[in-house]
Amino acid sequence: MTLWVVAGALIATICALAWVAVRGAIAADLLRSARGQALEVVANVDDPAAVSELITGLAADTGTAHALTSDVTWQAVEQLPWIGPQLHAISTIAASADAVAVDALTPLAEVASTLPADAFRPIDGRISLDGFVAVQNAAARAADSIGGAAEAIEFANSPALIGPLADVVDQVSDLFTETAHATDALARASVLIPAMLGQDEPxxxxxxxxxxxxxxxxxxxxxxxxxxxxxxxxxxxxxxxxxxxxxxxxxxxxxxxxxxxxxxxxxxxxxxxxxxxxxxxxxxxxxxxxxxxxxxxxxxxxxxxxxxxxxxxxxxxxxxxxxxxxxxxxxxxxxxxxxxxxxxxxxxxxxxxxxxxxxxxxxxxxxxxxxxxxxxxxxxxxxxxxxxxxxxxxxxxxxQAVLADTTLAGAPLETTRRTTPFGVYLNDGTGSKMDYYQSVETTALWEACTLDAAGAASGTAVLEVTIANEAPASGLAEYITGGGAYGVEPGSASTVGYLYLPEGFELADATLTTGDGFGGGFIDGRQVLSFEILLAPGESATARVAVRTTEPSGAQLAVRQTPTVNRDVTPETGSCLLGPLDSNQGAP
The missing domain is CATH 3.40.630 (Aminopeptidase)
Structure with a gap:
């Protein structure tokens, strides 16, 4: 009798797994289709009619995917060891995508469908404010919905996930985070732009x-x-x-x-x-x-x-x-x-x-x-x-309250539960236009780190900033070189840098390849290191700063850096997601 009970349970488990596998495969196809439609929504953002039709199809796909990954059998298998976290991640993605489609995109599409195609375009030097006012409520609702979905997916990213699925969850998490930022920006803009364009007063x-x-x-x-x-x-x-x-x-x-x-x-x-x-x-x-x-x-x-x-x-x-x-x-x-x-x-x-x-x-x-x-x-x-x-x-x-915590506010990044930011701020000391010819390469990586149960990191992080003067040795206009007006040889470039260390860290070491030292101070509780370098054409110099945690911090390192003429160059950053990282490991 016991044997038959065990056999029956085994058969039921196999059937449940097969049921889940089939439904999971169908759900995956639907989510891939939804992703494609979402990309089309972005591509057709200036065509309200097309966007409305695309979102209707997207909502149908995400709704079906959610239903396929939320029935009783699926939920039961989610409780099993090993496979459970994998299925939970999939169902979370499906549920989050459906919530976004229904609670965020559909209301926006309904509003967009009532607006003319040129609702946000200037006509004879004037932009109608009606469209911005019309989307305010829907945009606020969308921002809340997508923000919640992004947070849910972030929490579903468990260390128990297998490699391929973990990569997918990372990608989806990043996509939802970016979308959350975009809809938050839309919600803020719908309130801010009418005021800025003189809705109530010039x-x-x-x-x-x-x-x-x-x-x-x-x-x-x-x-x-x-x-x-x-x-x-x-x-x-x-x-x-x-x-x-x-x-x-x-x-x-x-x-x-x-x-x-x-x-x-x-x-x-x-x-x-x-x-x-x-x-x-x-x-x-x-x-x-x-x-x-x-x-x-x-x-x-x-x-x-x-x-x-x-x-x-x-x-x-x-x-x-x-x-x-x-x-x-x-x-x-x-x-x-x-x-x-x-x-x-x-x-x-x-x-x-x-x-x-x-x-x-x-x-x-x-x-x-x-x-x-x-x-x-x-x-x-x-x-x-x-x-x-x-x-x-x-x-x-x-x-200004609407602008707070956005990139438009132009403030130094702050440490969060997820990220640990450095600041790299560069200033010309030549009195010239030589920075057109200078390049910057920046890395912020964990030298050694561990994660606690809450996913916060402790350890040592290293910031390296390399500046190179790539100007030709001769032939530049005097206005570009500065002509030596401030004591800098024409063609050379002087740079003053300010490095903001993350909150919750202490300085372990700081060096310049030139052999010079650092100055600085403290601003709002953050240590700031300052340095100055002088580079002739073809020369480069590197500032290296090591810091260690005084309390657990965000696992993902980040850098806010002076934007230069090189639009496609961004800092390389690392993450302490799976335990200690060496200096050769960058962001996932």
Missing amino acids: RDYLVIFQNNAEWRSLGGIAGALAVVHTDDGGLILTEQDYAANIGSFVPPVLDLDPELTAVYGVRPATWMHNVTQVPDFEVSGQLAQAMWADRHATQVDGVIALDPVALSYILEATGPVELPTGDTLTAGNAVELLLNEVYVRYPDPEQQNQFFSDTTSAIFQALTQRGFNAGTLLAGLARAGDEYRVMLWSAHDED
């Missing part, structure tokens, strides 16, 4: 064009400046100027926090060129606002900063822009033309300024009058935001 915004050929912590020196006036969706370019014309402020235009002054001195509050030297755009925005008000008697409502690389992403949406000089500005040539060629062609700063002024006017005209591809523009701005090439500060507290 507004003025100072736009700073950063020049990455002369580094500052947040990108580059403030160069060309412009003020955009908004009123009920209308946009007008009202005024232009240049940082060099603003002059210096003695005493400083604002009093900086003593911790900032101890590290950066008073230069950020003395020259418009230097407002982005402090790697916190809330500080930069307030400094720029005060300087502009002093010189132009206009109290702007906020400050926006972007660089030519971000501009190149915008040009992918507008298409080529004709300039008064006869040049055609495109996504492909914007960086080279605006950060290098202009200084070869026009050695006179006044001519350079006129070229930048004409370029600003032409791009503004293209954006507000000619129109653009909405999907491409959104993708470009999202990429620029992810690369910290677009930043915004608002003088209105309610708007």
